[in-house]
Amino acid sequence: GALALDHDTFREMARSYPRVGPLGELRRSLAGLRLADLAVGRDGRNRCLLSAFRARTGRNQPSNSRFIFGQASWLRGLIRPAPGYGLAYLDWSQQEFGIAAALSGDPHMMAAYGSGDPYLEFAIQAGAVPASATRDTHPMMREQFKTCALAVQYGMGAESLGVRIGQPTSQARELLTLHHQTYRTFWQWSDASLDYAYLHGSLSTTFGWTMHVAPWANPRSIRNFPMQANGAEMLRLACCFATEGGIRVCAPVHDALLIEAPLGDLECAVATTRSAMERASCVVLDRFPLRAATSLIRSPDRYADPRGQRMWDTVWDILAELDGGVPRVH
Template identity: 60%
Template sequence: MDWLNRFASVWLIDFEFSQPPGERPSVVCLVAREFHSKRLFRIGMKELRELDQPPFDVGREALLVAYFSSAEWNCFLALGWPLPECVLDLWCEFRCSLNGTRPAAGWGLLGCLAHFGLDSMLASEKTEMRELAISGGPYSSEEMVALLDYCQTDVDALDQLLPMMVPQMDIPRAIHRGRYMKAVAMMESAGVPIDVGTLAMFRRQWEPIKAKLIAAIDRDFGVYDGTTFKMDRFESYLIRHGIPWPETDSGRLALDDETFRQQAKSYPQVAPLRELRHALSEMKLEKLAVGIDGRNRTMLSPFQSRSGRNQPSNNKFIFGPSVWLRGLIRPDRGRAVAYVDWSQQELGIAAALSGDPALAQAYNSGDPYLEFAKMAGAVPAAATKKSHPAERSAYKVCMLATQYGMGEHGLAAKLNK
C-alpha cells in the first residue's frame, strides 16, 4: 500500500455510456472518488459535455484506477479530454493473476468481487441499469440519479478491491498493462476505414456469393451438397488422397477450424477448403460493426487469450472473417493505411531475456528458423528459404513449440510425425 502513497491523488473512476455498433461512445455519466481523501464527483450527461477536461488531476502525480479501463479512456477521447499519465486496471491484474483458469463467477467486476469475498449488486439489478444506460436517453432527473447511484456502486467496488489487490501486484508491469489499455482505447476510437459501398453490395449479394464460392472451391473436393458440407464425402476425399485426419472422442472427424488450420499446414491442398468453411461459418456480414463515419469499431478485448493477446469478435472486426474481406479496408482520399508486423518478435524477446547466445545468433541471422535448422545439421550452410522450404517449416514449428513449452506429443501432432 505504500506504493499508492507515491501519488498525490489516486482516482477511482467509472463511466456509464451508450455505444451503438461501430460508433464512439456517447457518455451518460461519471463517478470518481479519490482513494485517500474519499472526495467524490458525480457528474451527469449535461454537465460532462460542458467540461473540456477532467475535473481531477490526470498528470504524473495522479493514478487513475478502473476496471476494464479501455472503456473509460474511450469516454475520455469521446469527450475530448487528455488521457491520464498513469493507469492501473484491476481487470488486467485479476486476469493476469488467474490466467489459464476460469473464476467461479466470471471475469467481470461482480466475479472479481466474489473472488475476493466481497458483496456486490445483484446481477439482475446491474443488467437493468446497464440497459437504461445503453438506451442513450433522454433521461429524467430521477433516472439520472439512479444511473449515478449505479455508477457509484462500481466505484465503491474499486475502493474495496484496490487495497486487497495491490499487495499481490507486480507494480511496474501493472502500470505497463494500464498503459496498453490506453493504447487499446485509441485504436478502438480511431477504428478501421471501410469501403461501405462495397460492403453494402456484399451484404445484398451474400447468398449468391456463397453459392459461387462453393462452386469455385468445391470442384476440387466434391464435399458439398448445395451449401451443406457432407461428412461422408469429405471422408471419401481423405481416403482417396491418403490424408490422415484427427477424430473427436466420439470417433467422428474433427471439423473445427483449429483442426483444419493445423492440417492445412501439413497438407496444403486442404487449405482452400478450410478458407471456404471459415468464410461460410464466420462471415456474418450484417454483424460487422461499421459506424456512420464508415469506420469499423469494436471492442478489441485485450488480454482475453491465455497468451495475453487481444481477442476481438470475429464477426464484428474486419480482421476476423476470411482474409480476402480485408479488401474492404479503404482509407479516405489523400490518406494511406499501412499493414505492419514485427519480425519474429517472440524470438527476439526470448533471446534478450534469456541471454542465450545461440538464440541471439539465430534471431540476428534474419531467418531464425532456417538458422536453427542449420545449427541442427538438418540443412547445409548454404540453404535458403527457397531451397529447403519443408525443413525450414518443420524447424519453425519446433522452435516455437519449444519456446511455448509444448510437449513431444503435441509437437509430433503439429509436424504430423
C-alpha cells in the first residue's frame, strides 16, 4: 500500500501526467546528486568504466554516479563541445520495434516501421484511425497506440497499461487485443521464443550472446531479451564501424552514439555515423535497416535534453538570485 516513488514510476506517470515530471527530476537530483563521483579528468571529459556485457542482455551498465548519462537528464546540460567543435547525438528511431519486426519477420510490423511512424501506422493497420491520419489530426490516438506498442515489449498487462494511458482497463485490454490481431506473426514468434527458452534453458542473439534460462525465469524478461540483446550487439558493431570510418565516438548510450568533430566536418561525420549505424542494423537484422535520428550541438551551445530543460533553467534562475545576477547558461 506504500507509494511507489522510484524514478521509473515517475517517468512512466509523467507520460500521462506531465506535471509530475519536474517533481520526479527534483527527487532524483536530490537523491543522487553526487557530482563529486562524476569521473571528470583535467581535460574536462567524463570517462568511466562502461561495464560492457555486465547486463544479462549484454548491454553496457556503467555506474550512474560516474557516467553523465546516468545522472538526472537536466545535468546533461554540463555537456558542451570544445571551441571550434560540435557534437552529434544519433539514436536509432524506434529501435526495439524495428528489431522485433525484423526478427519475427512480421510483414505488417515491418511495413509499420518502414512507414516512418510505426505507432501511427499501427493505429491505421488496426482500423482505429483512417489511412489519412497524421500526428496532427490524431495525436491522442497515436500516443495511446505508441504506449501500447512499447508496453508490449515489456509484457505490460492491461491494468498497468490503462494507468499509463489514463484510460479504463477495458480500453487498455482492447489495445492489447488489437496488437495481437494486427501482428499475429510477431506473437507467434514471441511465443515460440519463450517456449524454446524454457525447453532448452537458453536464448541467444544473432552473434551468440546467450542468456541462460531457469524454469522459474520471468517470461516478460525472456520475451524482451531478443530486442534488448540484439540492440546491444548492434550498438557494439556500430561503434566499430564508426571508429573504423574515422569518427571520434565520445560515448555509446544505450541505443545511441555521441560523436564529436570539428564544426566544418560535423555534417560529414554525422553522415558517416548514420551509415555505420544503418550498416550495423543490416548485419544484425539480416539486411533490415534501422534509421537514426540526429541532434546537433555546435560550440558554444550545450547539450539540452528536453526532459530536463525546465529543471536546468530553474537551477540557473535560483543561482542568479543567490549570486545577484549570474547569467543563465544556455
